[in-house]
Amino acid sequence: MSEYILRTNQLTKRYKQTLALDNVNLHIREGEIYGIIGQNGAGKSTLLRVITGLALPSGGSVELFGKSERNEWVDMQKRIGALIENPALFSNMTAIENLELHRLQRGIPGRECIKKALQLVDLEHTGNKKVKNFSLGMKQRLGIAIALLSDPEFLILDEPTNGLDPTGIVELRQLIKKLNREKGVTVLISSHILSELHQLATSFGIIHKGKLLEELTAKELDEKCRKYLQIKVDDPKKGAIVLEQTLAATDFEVLQDGTIKLYEYLDDVRTVSLALTKNGLVIEHLSHHGDSLENYFTKVIEEVYHD
Amino acid sequence: MINLLKAETFKLKRNKSFWMIAGLMAGTSILFHILIMTEWWMMSGTKFDAVGLGKLNGLAPFTVPVFFNLAVCSLAAFFISSEFSESGVIRLQVMSGYKRSHVYFAKYLVFSFGTIIITVVIPLLTAALIAVALGHGDILQAQHFQYIVGTYGLFTLQLLGYTAIVMMLAILTEESGKTIIFSILFTVLVFVIEQFAYHPSVGWLYEHTIFHQFSFVFTPELSGAEWMRSTAVGVITILLVLAIGMAVFNRKEIK
Numbered sequence: 001m002s003e004y005i006l007r008t009n010q011l012t013k014r015y016k017q018t019l020a021l022d023n024v025n026l027h028i029r030e031g032e033i034y035g036i037i038g039q040n041g042a043g044k045s046t047l048l049r050v051i052t053g054l055a056l057p058s059g060g061s062v063e064l065f066g067k068s069e070r071n072e073w074v075d076m077q078k079r080i081g082a083l084i085e086n087p088a089l090f091s092n093m094t095a096i097e098n099l100e101l102h103r104l105q106r107g108i109p110g111r112e113c114i115k116k117a118l119q120l121v122d123l124e125h126t127g128n129k130k131v132k133n134f135s136l137g138m139k140q141r142l143g144i145a146i147a148l149l150s151d152p153e154f155l156i157l158d159e160p161t162n163g164l165d166p167t168g169i170v171e172l173r174q175l176i177k178k179l180n181r182e183k184g185v186t187v188l189i190s191s192h193i194l195s196e197l198h199q200l201a202t203s204f205g206i207i208h209k210g211k212l213l214e215e216l217t218a219k220e221l222d223e224k225c226r227k228y229l230q231i232k233v234d235d236p237k238k239g240a241i242v243l244e245q246t247l248a249a250t251d252f253e254v255l256q257d258g259t260i261k262l263y264e265y266l267d268d269v270r271t272v273s274l275a276l277t278k279n280g281l282v283i284e285h286l287s288h289h290g291d292s293l294e295n296y297f298t299k300v301i302e303e304v305y306h307d
Numbered sequence: 308m309i310n311l312l313k314a315e316t317f318k319l320k321r322n323k324s325f326w327m328i329a330g331l332m333a334g335t336s337i338l339f340h341i342l343i344m345t346e347w348w349m350m351s352g353t354k355f356d357a358v359g360l361g362k363l364n365g366l367a368p369f370t371v372p373v374f375f376n377l378a379v380c381s382l383a384a385f386f387i388s389s390e391f392s393e394s395g396v397i398r399l400q401v402m403s404g405y406k407r408s409h410v411y412f413a414k415y416l417v418f419s420f421g422t423i424i425i426t427v428v429i430p431l432l433t434a435a436l437i438a439v440a441l442g443h444g445d446i447l448q449a450q451h452f453q454y455i456v457g458t459y460g461l462f463t464l465q466l467l468g469y470t471a472i473v474m475m476l477a478i479l480t481e482e483s484g485k486t487i488i489f490s491i492l493f494t495v496l497v498f499v500i501e502q503f504a505y506h507p508s509v510g511w512l513y514e515h516t517i518f519h520q521f522s523f524v525f526t527p528e529l530s531g532a533e534w535m536r537s538t539a540v541g542v543i544t545i546l547l548v549l550a551i552g553m554a555v556f557n558r559k560e561i562k
Contacts, residue, residue, distance in 0.1 A: 052402045054561040071406070078404030088395040093321060105314035105403055146399065 005030050005065060005154050005186045006051065012059035013046055013210075020046040022210040023060065028188055028203070033180050035201030036190040037297055043210040044190040045085060048158045051188075052082050065154075078106070081152030083160055087143025091132035095123050095142050098131060099149060106150045117145040120175060136163030144172070148179075155179065157189045161196060173200050198293040208301050227290030229272060231260040234282040246275045261289075311405060311413035319421050324385035328378050329425050332369075336430045339365035340437040354525035358454055362443050369430040370462060372469070372494050372521055378425050380490030383473045384483035386418060391481035391562070401561050408553045411478075415549065419470040427463055431455070454527070461524035461537050465517040468544030475552035478559070517544050 006028040013021035021043050028034045038044045049055040051062055053074060061068050064076040089098050099114045118124040121141035131139065140163045147155060155176075161169045177200065179185040191197050197204070204221055206213045216224070233239040236258035243249040243262060251263040265272050269286065276283055319325055342348035343365045350364040368374045390397040400410050438446055476493065477486045497518045504510045504519075513519050520537050529537070 049561075054398055054401055056558065056560070074406055075404060077402060080402070080404075082402050084398060084402070086395065088398045090318070090321075090394055090396060092323060097321065101314055101317050102399060102403075104317055105310055105400065107310040 003029055004063065005032075006188065007063040008047075008051070008060060009063065009068075010060035011047070011050065011057055011062060013043075013050055013055060014058040019210050021050065021057075024207075024210070024212045026205055026212060027215060028186060030186055031180070031184055032203045033176065033187040033189065033201045034203045034205065035197035036188065036205050036207060037194060037197060037293075038190070038192075038207035039301075040192065042207045044207055045158055046210075047207065048082075048084055048156055048188070048190060052080070052084060052156060053077060054084065078150070079153045080156060081147035081150060081154075082156040082158075083140075083143045083147045084156070084158045086162075087139050087146070089131045089139060089142060089146075092130055094128055094130060095126045095134075095145070098142060099145060102146050102149055108150055113149055113151070117149045120148060121145045122171070137165055137168050140164055141168070144175075151183075153185060155185050155187045155189075157187065159191055160189065161191060161193060169196065176200060194293045194297060206297060206300050208304065211304075213300055213304055221293065221296065225290060225293060225296050226263060227266055227288065229262040229266060229269065230285065230287050230289045231262060231272070231276070231283070232258065232285035233260070233276060234284065236260060238279065239276060239281055242275055242279045242281065243272075246279065247272065308405075308409050308413060311400075311409060312416060314400075315413050315417035316420075319386065319417050322386055322421075325382060325421055325425075328381055329429060332378055332425045332429045333433055336365065336369065336433040337437060339368065340434050341441070344437060344441045344443055354458075354522070354527070358451070358527045360446060360451055360454070362438060362446050363434050365437075366430050366434055369426060370521060370525065372518060373498060375426045376469075376473075376490055376494045379422050379470065379473050380476075380487045382421055382425065383418065383470075383477040383490065384486040386421065387414060387474060387477035388481055388483045388486040391478070392483065395562075398561055407557045407559075411553050411556045412549070415471060415474055415552075418474055419467050422466065422470045423463060426466065427459060431459065457529075458525050461529075461534070461541070462521065464538060464541035465520045465524065465544075468517040468541050468548065469521075471545050471548035471552060475548060475555065478552065478556055481562075515540055517541060 004027055006026065008024050008026040011021055011024040011026070012019070024047060026047070036044045036047065046055065050057050051064075062073060064073050065079060067073050067076050090101070093101070095118060096114060099117060100111070103111065103114060115124065118126075121144050123138060123141055123145060126134070126138070131142065134142065140160065144157070144160060147157070157176075160172060164172060173196070176187055176189070180187055189197065189201065202218050203215065204218070205215045231239065236254055239260055240252070240254050243252055243260070247265065249262060249264050253261050255261065262272065266288070269288075273283060273286060343350055344362050350367065351361070353361075353364050353367040355361060355363045355367060401407060435447060438444055472493070473490055476489050480486045480489055500509065500513060501518065504513045514523075515536075517540060520540050523533075524537055526533070
């Protein structure tokens with residue numbers, strides 16, 4: 001079997017004159033929590049809709065669990081649980097009836113799964129209350145319960161925190177982490193709340209105007225977002241010696257252009273500055289650097305935009 | 308496929324519109340039969356008169372497309388189209404790992420089942436009950452029973468062709484209101500075409516449609532060839548419209 005749960009190859013989706021997806025090559029490995037980052041209208045939902053078969057691709061292919069032939073690919077969707085855009089529910093039915101319908105549809109034996117799914121999203125006490133009387137957050141949680149009903153190996157969630165209160169958001173994050181950790185569920189999640197994704201995802205894909213600009217792991221992202229002091233002195237070699245010997249710094253690097261990245265003394269710029277000048281170095285530049293996910297995301301988009 | 312049928316049946320049983328339409332059809336049917344059997348309302352010149360079943364003339368309106376379409380298109384609107392617009396639950400079906408053609412076929416079967424209940428079973432059942440209740444049970448003799456079973460068998464076949472058409476309309480329009488409007492316009496269009504049936508080419512074409520067959524199948528003592536033709540028209544319509552409907556649904560963007 002392929003090492004990827006999901007892989008798209010030159011995936012393209014065109015709506016008349018608009019190119020909603022432009023040759024997207026997405027890679028999601030087993031066990032990952034993959035966060036799709038993008039602005040409104042960037043193509044996140046379109047991508048998820050094509051992956052789940054709601055929209056048909058104009059070009060390229062989708063490989064799901066190693067299968068890319070259309071018939072096999074449709075069959076593989078039985079192993080997926082998904083919540084795309086708003087939850088699809090019958091408003092005149094109760095939560096249990098909505099879940100029962102999907103249990104029948106998926107052919108899941110026994111009704112225990114319904115109770116379990118309701119407990120997972122804290123909706124087990126809704127009784128005979130019709131969905132039309134649910135709050136937005138309750139509907140969202142029921143949508144998640146439906147996605148989880150068949151114990152999916154791959155969970156696709158499009159903006160799942162919509163309508164959830166802060167407690168609900170934290171609970172959902174914990175639930176996703178738990179499913180990923182304990183059951184090995186691979187998750188593809190899209191959200192415009194980047195800080196939320198940052199706490200959850202193990203890999204990221206940045207999408208903008210239908211193009212997948214970058215794929216990176218959380219480790220790589222942390223590396224890129226790591227805070228540091230950027231130092232430029234007239235003699236970088238001597239500067240490095242000063243940092244090592246005078247300040248006993250070990251976590252720094254000297255780039256090819258002579259810029260020094262110091263990952264220590266972030267709150268003590270004065271000491272660094274004094275040490276360098278006392279050793280006869282001229283400081284050309286000394287400033288804090290490092291991005292939040294938001295800044296990094298903006299930077300990637302701007303770089304492409306300016307190119 | 309069985310799972311899809313179970314799910315569709317579950318939805319039909321909980322569909323308020325279905326029960327409301329069934330109730331209205333039952334009420335209307337009971338009223339028609341009582342009025343006609345007690346001779347408060349005289350209806351003549353129907354196909355039922357010709358075979359000595361004038362007491363069952365209350366069945367006649369339920370065999371006219373313009374009339375029964377009101378029930379069929381309402382059910383299509385609130386059972387099929389609403390899944391695309393209001394609830395959006397069609398998404399979950401399409402994502403559930405079944406071929407779209409299977410999803411479509413399961414919907415068609417259960418929708419047709421619901422349609423047969425409200426347009427065939429309810430009028431026939433209420434007719435039989437009212438006939439017995441009003442002391443006209445003698446009309447349910449073997450000879451008449453044979454006629455009713457035979458003609459309604461053929462009628463149901465044509466009706467299955469019609470449900471295939473209305474279901475395709477419901478899937479194309481995706482909105483309850485639009486489904487009802489377009490279905491009514493469609494039956495009006497067929498009625499207009501029927502008025503031009505005197506023209507040889509239009510007439511020949513019209514005679515080979517389910518719309519002509521809806522009334523033709525009630526002709527007393529149909530010949531073998533006419534039976535065959537009626538069956539062929541029904542079966543070909545079902546297969547052709549289902550194939551087109553599935554092709555449309557297979558390529559449809561689900562919003």
